[in-house]
Amino acid sequence: MEIKGKDSSAHTTLLKANQDHFDEQATKWDDDPEYVKVSRTSYATIMHHLGRFLSSRDDDHPPTNILNFGCGTGLLEDQLRYNVTSITGIDISDGMILRMNTKIQAESWMNVTALQMDILDEAQASLLPVQGFDMIISCYTFHHLQDVTAVGGALLKYLKPGGYLCIIDFAAASTENNDVHYHHTQHDHQQEQDEQQQTLGMKLSEAAKASIGSHDGFSKRFLIDYYQSVLDLQNVTVEDATPLNCDGIEYPTVIAYGQKKK
Ligand SMILES: C[S@@+](CC[C@H](N)C(=O)[O-])C[C@H]1O[C@@H](n2cnc3c(N)ncnc32)[C@H](O)[C@@H]1O
Structure with a gap:
């Protein structure tokens, strides 16, 4: 299993590439039905x-305050805001945050905040309340990171003890994933399945390069180890999530969640 080590110059380079790419994408992001579909999924x-674990802001449940890491233009916030007390979206792209802030103001999303920041920059991250969030969510952002160990650790500072970290991202299409992810595959279909996974792995690699990603996706084994051994979370669950069908290709996805120890 590979967890990439801290390398600040590689982090800065990839961060800048992501910023440029997503700044350029921001104005047209919401017009792409694929991205809207992804956020619904x-x-x-x-x-x-x-x-x-969520609660409506209008009922008697305890408050649920969410941090969404890599929030993009707020497509998730637009749906989830009804189920929670507050959501704070953070993203490295000014363009994405500008789009989200425009929607917050135009549509009076009273319980949503959008902030541009690098979570690894302590001065910027100091805008967030320490142990202020009941749940931290991140959708399709971790594969853009150079250093998932550093980012995961930085995020946990803002999670309450007992709170959940939830990552949704592409599932790795490597053999490392097969025995876990495809354990239902019938034996006589294994070779065909492996070939399909190799093809998918290449496609994911190409997609990752095109969208300046760092990882092709994450295997269940990687995520379990990352959650348990690296981030020291408990009650860890890693499961298949609904696959994404983009441009006719079906990408397997995975959801991981676990609880910060009290
Ligand atoms: C594929 S988009 C997903 C956006 C949103 N989560 C969604 O599902 O619609 C990835 C997002 O991660 C952001 N991002 C990439 N690297 C980041 C980093 N190091 N810190 C914060 N956000 C980052 C990008 O700017 C972009 O908005």
Whole structure:
């Protein structure tokens, strides 16, 4: 299993590439039906797996304050804001945050905040309340990171003890993933399945390069180890999430969640 080590110059280079790419994408992001569809699937996945921990801001449940890391233009916030007390979206791209702030103001999203920041920059991250969030969510952002160990650690500072970290991202299409992810595959279909996974792995690699990603996706084994051994989380669950169908290709996805120890 590879967890990339801290390398600040590689972090800065990839961060800048992501900033430039997503700044350029920001104005047209919401016009792409694929991205809208992805955000609907993410919302449904979160409600299915974690909905029981959320609460409407109008009912008597305890408050639920969410941090969404790599929030983009706020497509998830637009849906999830009804189920929670507050959501703070953070993103490295000024363009994405500008789009989200425009929607917050135009549509009076009273319980949503959008902030541009690098979570690894302590001065910028100091805008966030330490141990201020009941749940931290991140959808399709971790594969853009150079250093998932550093980012995961930095995010946990803002999670309450007992709170959940939830990552949704592409599932790795490597053999490392097969025995876990594809354990239902019938033996006589294994070779065909492996070939399909190799093809998908190449496609994910190409997609990752095109969208300045750092990882092709994450295997369940990687995520379990990352959650348990690296981030020291408990009650860890890593499961298949609804696959994404983009441009006719079906990408397997994974959801991981676990609880910060009290
Ligand atoms: C594929 S988009 C997903 C956006 C949103 N989560 C969604 O599902 O619609 C990835 C997002 O991660 C952001 N991002 C990439 N690297 C980041 C980093 N190091 N810190 C914060 N945000 C980052 C990008 O600016 C972009 O908005």
